[in-house]
Amino acid sequence: MxxxxxxxxxxxxxxxxxxxxxxxxxxxxxxxxxxxxxxxxxxxxxxxxxxxxxxxxxxxxxxxxxxxxxxxxxxxxxxxxxxxxxxxxxxxxxxxxxxxxxxxxxxxxxxxxxxxxxxxxxxxxxxxxxxxxxxxxxxxxxxxxxxxxxxxxxxxGLVAGPGDPYDRFGYWPARFARGGRVLVPDALDQPFQMIDVRDLAEWIVASGERGLTGTFDASGPRMTLGTVLEEVAVAVGALDLELVAASPGELGEAEVMPWQGPRSLPLWLPESHHGVVDRDTGPALAAGLRVRPVAETALACLEYERELGTERERQAGLAADEEAALLEKLRFADGNRG
Ligand SMILES: NC(=O)c1ccc[n+]([C@@H]2O[C@H](COP(=O)([O-])OP(=O)(O)OC[C@H]3O[C@@H](n4cnc5c(N)ncnc54)[C@H](OP(=O)(O)O)[C@@H]3O)[C@@H](O)[C@H]2O)c1
Known part of the structure; x- marks a missing residue:
């Protein structure tokens, strides 16, 4: 001790x-x-x-x-x-x-x-x-x-998990669990990395115990936004999901922000910032950082979201009525979207 x-x-x-x-x-x-x-x-x-x-x-x-x-x-x-x-x-x-x-x-x-x-x-x-x-x-x-x-x-980079004060990652499990037509950015091949707060904490303590020194980019393996969203959707068991992709141009016109904040699609990032979701985290992983499956983080976040109340005013993401209005607008802009 x-x-x-x-x-x-x-x-x-x-x-x-x-x-x-x-x-x-x-x-x-x-x-x-x-x-x-x-x-x-x-x-x-x-x-x-x-x-x-x-x-x-x-x-x-x-x-x-x-x-x-x-x-x-x-x-x-x-x-x-x-x-x-x-x-x-x-x-x-x-x-x-x-x-x-x-x-x-x-x-x-x-x-x-x-x-x-x-x-x-x-x-x-x-x-x-x-x-x-x-x-x-x-x-x-x-x-x-x-x-x-x-x-x-x-x-x-992005830290996710229960207790997150920024509401970013949690938007997606909460939104997918509600089902139906979901507005997503047409950027699913975007690079993406994240770390569960509990994995980061465990590694910090284990590293302190063994006296690890140096500087590390501490995040999980490199993925894409599309893979992550798919893993979240599967984890929360969303059955009647229909993803409706809007281009960055359309989202910009509609004043939907990337990454975080009110009226945003969280985790989506412009290319100017892809370096915060695509770093070489190999050294941290080699130094003992263990990363749980995205599904586990998604389920823990969904539970946390439900504790907070999924209808609350969010720090990040779209309110249900904002998203519905945007989907309606896209429907008229492009018949293919339904
Ligand atoms: N979230 C992400 O995605 C992300 C990404 C990259 C890096 N990071 C880094 O990760 C860290 C997150 O730290 P965190 O989750 O512990 O949150 P934090 O917001 O850095 O820390 C909040 C803590 O500071 C205490 N505090 C606030 N004001 C204080 C004051 N005047 N005097 C003494 N204590 C005070 C708070 O306790 P009381 O209010 O009870 O005093 C609370 O325990 C930060 O270093 C952040 O830069 C986060």
């Missing part, structure tokens, strides 16, 4: 990391405000607010065998955590993102490709999403400087 500090632990990935560490027999301290939810059973919450100067003071002087930081978009948070625990931590995992790469259109590449310029100032608000990649680059640099000899830097 060793002593783990999970910065976060009340939400999605960091919570799954804490749960995996507890399940593997470790003593787990989660440091968060406690606003996003409870920590997993068996972990201890120490309330901290990283937005405040010296916000980690409640843990000052404590020593940990392993620290996991998922700081999403704050260089200051990362620096302060390193200052508090970097000297004494046995191992350090920083969760970064594939959005660090300078050219997101380049496919099949590994971690040694050019990165964005770092940004050292934190954004004023959540709308400054352009800061995400540059702040992660700066944060990775700070981790490298302070604890580079003990650091694992994990760059996930």
């Amino acid at each position: 060793s002593r783990w500090l999970v910065l976060g632990g009340t939400h999605f990935l960091s919570r799954e990391v804490a749960a995996a560490a507890v399940a593997r027999g470790h003593e787990v301290v989660c440091a968060a405000r406690g606003k996003s939810g409870p920590v997993p059973d068996g972990a201890r919450l120490v309330k901290v607010d990283r937005d405040e100067d010296g916000g980690l003071a409640p843990l000052r002087g404590e020593r940990f065998d392993a620290v996991v930081d998922t700081a999403i978009i704050s260089y200051r948070w990362v620096r302060e955590a390193l200052a508090e625990f970097g000297d004494t931590a046995g191992h350090w995992t920083f969760v970064s993102t594939m959005n660090v790469y300078a050219d997101l259109s380049r496919r099949g590449e590994g971690v040694d490709t050019p990165l964005l310029e770092p940004r050292y100032t934190d954004p004023d608000g959540p709308e400054d999403f352009g800061a995400y990649g540059p702040i992660k680059v700066a944060s990775e640099g700070a981790v490298g400087e302070a604890v580079g000899d003990r650091a694992l830097v994990v760059r996930p």
